[in-house]
Amino acid sequence: MARLNAQNRQEQIIELLNNNGSMKATELADYFSVSRETIRRDLNTLSENGSIKKGFGGAIAVNDFTTLPIDSRLLDEHDAKKRIARKALSFIPEHGFIYLDTGSTTLSLALELKNLSGYTIITNSIPVLTTLIDSKNHLIFLGGECNAEIMCSVGVQVIELLKTLRVDIAFLGSAGFEQHHGPATNAFADGQIKSCAISCAQTSIVLCDSRKAKYSSFQQYASWNEIDHLISDTDFPQEFADKLQEFTNVILV
Incomplete structure (x- = not known):
């Protein structure tokens, strides 16, 4: 050249x-x-x-x-995210303990949980907190330094408290993973918490709409073989889904 x-x-x-x-x-x-x-x-x-x-x-x-405001992301692919959330709901055991990550698809799951009761929900997500604050579930918020861009608490306090907990399922989001070998995030501090949540969970499930298969992010926070299930929508590229099936269970709804 x-x-x-x-x-x-x-x-x-x-x-x-x-x-x-x-x-x-x-x-x-x-x-x-x-x-x-x-x-x-x-x-x-x-x-x-x-x-x-x-x-x-x-x-x-x-x-x-770039991370868009969560309200905008919740409106994007609204129907797909609702289907993903309802499928995710079917994995939660009665009176289960779950971790809900920050993100628009995990927030869709929080909206499904809002009118239910009997679950223990642990989160660092401010939108999840405000969604579930008046629900009939037991809600535990992991306090720490607030990150306004991704609307969650981050930092050592969050990680140290999370390390003391054990949950049935960690529901995790991803900003995109086209060029990664696992789910990824745009914020390093967020990635640390996601990784910690996986280590605290009996089962780890990534929830994301199909567009995330076409995006790249900043930091991979886990490998696919650390994730038990990936739940996405039917527009997910089939060739990519077939490849991921070697490492995790891909469910398209």
Whole structure:
């Protein structure tokens, strides 16, 4: 490839990231036949002007990385999320202890639980808390530092309390996993809590609509063989679902 000036190279970097979701700095350096230091400067420039998001050792497209407000995400694929939530409900044992993660699809499950009773629900999600606060379930909120972007509590206090608990099922969300070998999230602190929840649960279930199979995220928080079930909708790419069946039970509703 002919050498490009910085502006043209940066425009092509944005295009590559939009097409691939994410790329490593070493891949970009090889693609443009420039040094890693040159790519590092390009990524810094693009990150500072909001064109991309930097990750560990590379960069991520803004359209993949950006977390939309939860109200907007709840409206997206509303019918699919409702079907996923109702299927998830069938896994909960009578008087079961469950962990409900932050996210729009797990919030759909909270809406299903709102008019039920007898469950113990542990969560760090502020929307889940406000949804279930007046329900006839036993609700435990894991307090800590509040993250306004993902609407949940995070930090050492959350993790230390969660470590002392045991639940029947952890219901987990994912921001996308197209280029990962497991479910992933856009926030490192959120990923730490998700990983801890898996270790505290007898069964771990990821709930997400089919679009997450086409998105990339920042951090993988588990491998698929740590997840017992993935529940999604019937628009999930069949070839991808067949591949994941080698590691986890994929249920499409």
